Amino acid sequence: MLIVGIGGTTRGDSATEQALRAALQAAEQLGARTRLFGGAELLTQPIYDPQDDSSRGARAELVEAVRQADGLIIASPGYHGSISGLVKNALDGLEDLRDDIRPYLEGRAVGLIVRADGPQAGGSTLAALRSIVHALRGWPTPLGVVQTGEDEQDSARLILLAGQVFDFARARAT
Template sequence: MLKLVGLSGSLRPGSHSTAALRAGLRIAAESGAATELLDLRELNLPVYLPDLALEDYPAEAQGAISRLVAAFRSADVMLWATPTYHGCMSGALKNAIDYMQLLARDSAPYLQGRAVGLVALATPAPLGNMADCVTELRAWLAPTRVTLTANDFSPEGTLTSESGNRRLTRVVTELLGFHRALR
């Protein structure tokens, strides 16, 4: 079964980035995909250190890093979402992406042969940097990129905007279609 992994770049409780991913994962599940959410707030990853192997990180961090890397490896497609911080993706998201270095020696290194969709909150400013990461990781970039604002969500954090849901559905459909076309 096709698996979509969502990577949330926010550490904020009640994050709109995470809410957008939950909506995207729901859309994917309704289309028959398996889904997994990587909420960086819950994972509480240490800063990536390029000279360390997984077993060199503190014991209390190894479980979260292992879960992250296992999800990266199991993803057929990914959806990344981030708040906009000073015109860029969040540091938490970039840190998580840096852990993909642990996939460098895989038979299909990094995210080779997979597709990634992008969601930014507040402004589209981080989308360019995120797209650069996607291509550096040897993945394909979904053509639709989604920008949402706080106005697209209910006070409870549900994505309620018709246009936001339509664009999110479009990017998820592109991701699922990309994978199915490859297989």
């Protein structure tokens, strides 16, 4: 089982990416293989341009990983009350999966993580991510994790989130 993680920021000690890494690690402990596309990788993605097919190659690795994925975990910082452009651009690139037999994120559970300084942006950013996953035909997990760095339950919630993605993927496989 492959679970693909997408998210983080370009900051070296990105708290968003740390949370994503912890969730992927929890998925590995359940027996999944994981692949991370963190802030550094997302920065190499070209800006999505619907009129430029030549940029498909530059995002092919991420798109192919998502095509193969049995589940996903997406993590964004809250930037001005919503998801960051870096993360949104990566998700825009999933338009390349439009004509697949299993288009976009169809049939896959998607765990969502938000890191923000305050709860207001945390809530609105999580809602935005859920709407995006619905648009991409994915299944947001019941639990979404919002972190502000002040809650000692953060680690436990990431483990629960990873478990929900893993369980959904296993149920679909059988």
